[in-house]
Amino acid sequence: MMYGFYKSGRMEQRVVFDIFYRMNPCDNGYVICAGLEQAVVYLRNLRFYPEEIAYLRSLGIFDEGFLKELEMFRFTGTVYAIPEGTVVFPQEPLLRLEGRIFELQLVESALLCFINHQSLIATKAARIVQATRGVLVEDAHPTSEFGLRRAQNGDAAVFGARAAYIGGCTSTSNVVAGYNFSIPVSGTQAHSWIQSFDSELEAFRAYVDAFPNRAVLLVDTYDVLRSGVPNAIRVGRELREKGFDLLGVRIDSGDLAYLSKAARKLLDEAGFQQTQIIASDDLDEDTIRDLMVQGAKIDGFGVGTALITAKGCPALGGVYKLAAEEKDGRFIPRIKVSENPLKVTNPGKKKVIRFYVGNKASADLIMLDEEAIPQGEPVTLFDPVHTYKRKTIYQYTVRELLIPVIVDGDIVYELPAVEEIRSFAQQELATLSSETLRPKNPHTYHVDLSLPLWELKRELMARMRTAGAN
């Protein structure tokens, strides 16, 4: 397509593209957006190296003038984005890009890939953490991301661990992610550790020797209650004599509700009330919720495959759509119509504002960029599909969600630390009602269109219907 724009003399055409998604993944009520840092780093470093140009030349499709353009290529566009960790909803532009169509068309797939993936995993992590008790991380049980071996290759593991932490996980077993993003790492031993010793007791002793103050012992290699926990208690007593406390035991198989309660009893009776019970074994949000409902005595979870692949909903369907095109110095709104009303795009250069009533987010409004933001007067919102559904907001504060990140190719935004993004995501979740946070059948949060945007959309839909045959 870049070549097509080049050949048709349109490569300098300035345009606006939006990244947005149409449906929340996993039947969730929101998405925690993530991936912006990766997108910014990608745009900053984007260029074509000589060996890449040579490869493109070898395809025999492109002329030399075009390859020259690629050689000089740098991203010079402008990007507005909703900060990572923000809760977002269908149809909202998460990124709004403005620049030459030649550049903006190139970056579509990579940007979608990063934003779709990290937002998906952050959202899945929030669901899993929520299942461990409450909604906020403070209420929930520590949940460690354990998915490296089952991730869809290296980047999915590393950036997935980042996103899982943003979504509320407390740590990752992925040391590369710990190194790259300064996020907490944690881990225990594998069954191979236990197996590689002549007995479980010997294996436990060797492990606590190496990690006296952070030992979590895997107690299910032979028999949790008859062997694993009794041996852990024995080693815990030996540790105490050296002045340390046994941090925890991990159960990775069997009935986790039954075993955790029985193990808790054994530990408590032996005076190890503070020793935690960590559970793993192909856990997902539903299993965790069921375990908690059954009163399992689990202090922390390790979640692998289901988290790192967002099992059940392994893709967020973010799209990249043309919203406007410059003609004679102004942006002309563009629309994509479709048989499916959900797939008709919102035209024009847009912004998104959120109304807060008290501490809670009340509704979002997608509006044209040139519209004035309401400043306190009562606002009546209407559903863009079922327009008879109306809602008037009286006492509110308002926040604009899209902020400038790159202007004419220069980064103007200080990328926050991952730790900071995670705290922000927690604040964000606290602004949602419990109805929106419900994991199944959540209340649909209001995302409405401003009247001018809605009217523009109707007008363009009518006009575009006939454009095909022209």
Next chain:
Amino acid sequence: MMYGFYKSGRMEQRVVFDIFYRMNPCDNGYVICAGLEQAVVYLRNLRFYPEEIAYLRSLGIFDEGFLKELEMFRFTGTVYAIPEGTVVFPQEPLLRLEGRIFELQLVESALLCFINHQSLIATKAARIVQATRGVLVEDAHPTSEFGLRRAQNGDAAVFGARAAYIGGCTSTSNVVAGYNFSIPVSGTQAHSWIQSFDSELEAFRAYVDAFPNRAVLLVDTYDVLRSGVPNAIRVGRELREKGFDLLGVRIDSGDLAYLSKAARKLLDEAGFQQTQIIASDDLDEDTIRDLMVQGAKIDGFGVGTALITAKGCPALGGVYKLAAEEKDGRFIPRIKVSENPLKVTNPGKKKVIRFYVGNKASADLIMLDEEAIPQGEPVTLFDPVHTYKRKTIYQYTVRELLIPVIVDGDIVYELPAVEEIRSFAQQELATLSSETLRPKNPHTYHVDLSLPLWELKRELMARMRTAGAN
């Protein structure tokens, strides 16, 4: 765990680990194994860089002697592997690693990640390609991998495109994958291309100007039958005057069965019998199979999200298990028992052989490495779980599946080109019966244990049951 082995003075302990999986993904009858090249490159390049050592030091967990070991770390083990493109089955060691436990424990997660991911996507691709008509690529319709924007980050997109090609896709829209692996790239324009012109006709004309001999026109932006296909025909006629043929049209929405048949009729009537109809729009194997059953006139498919994420089965559950440990110069078999019989590992250093009767694979046998391979005498195999199930093979040839790839840290295997792996995978699929290839409820291919291995396993299971309490 590396630190634990170091602290307990066991880091030099030589061991054998197997990578295998327990269940075919997506209810399939086989897996096409893939990812070995990535694993080999990883092992070859594996080392700890000064800034990584500094990070590990900063965690305050490890002593300096250990960090010194990491500084000197190189992979010096031996790896046997089943070549990429081979069809494999549950329980079979796909890789068998031998070396110091210090090294082999480190590489577990990364190797699993690469092998699990690429094998999964190759297998999913084979299922999708099979749905387009027959079993072999020769019989099937061209299927292009279109999933970059929905992949679980960059590596999943790039290595996923490689795996999809191995599994039978004909091309990818991912140019980075084309560049890295010398695999064919293909693509069409997006709706944004059409939208960015004042009319569909103008958009089509500009596109064929850039790509006169490879233009596939996206015909569903406005109305496939009233606008898209008539405009494509008009541009096709103009192309003909310049001596080119219109390669194809792409339909990306609506009822693909109905629209493809109607579009075919319009194209044929206008004399464009050779112009192909390409279909896309969130396709998966079931949708494709239904379309083919309904006689859709589709010549090629573009498959994105469902392929690149292996939607429905987004993880292959490969595991890494200790099989043997050296004591006094010989390998002592190790086993992991479990409440779940499926999870009890096969002990010892093992090999895998495949019996062929005629051109068809008849059964696989997992045996101890020291056992002699049958040379033509009748062989009776028995099911390792339901041992009354027996099968005697008379006229056969035999192939050993695991071959040496790395010996004492040196690569001894010439990594084949991806193109070659893909051809090999096609040959491999041709060795399977149509019952094993059936996408739902396939026949379970026989993978049996040799009598010595089965007896060893029984003996160790009995012995290990008591090891926990020692």
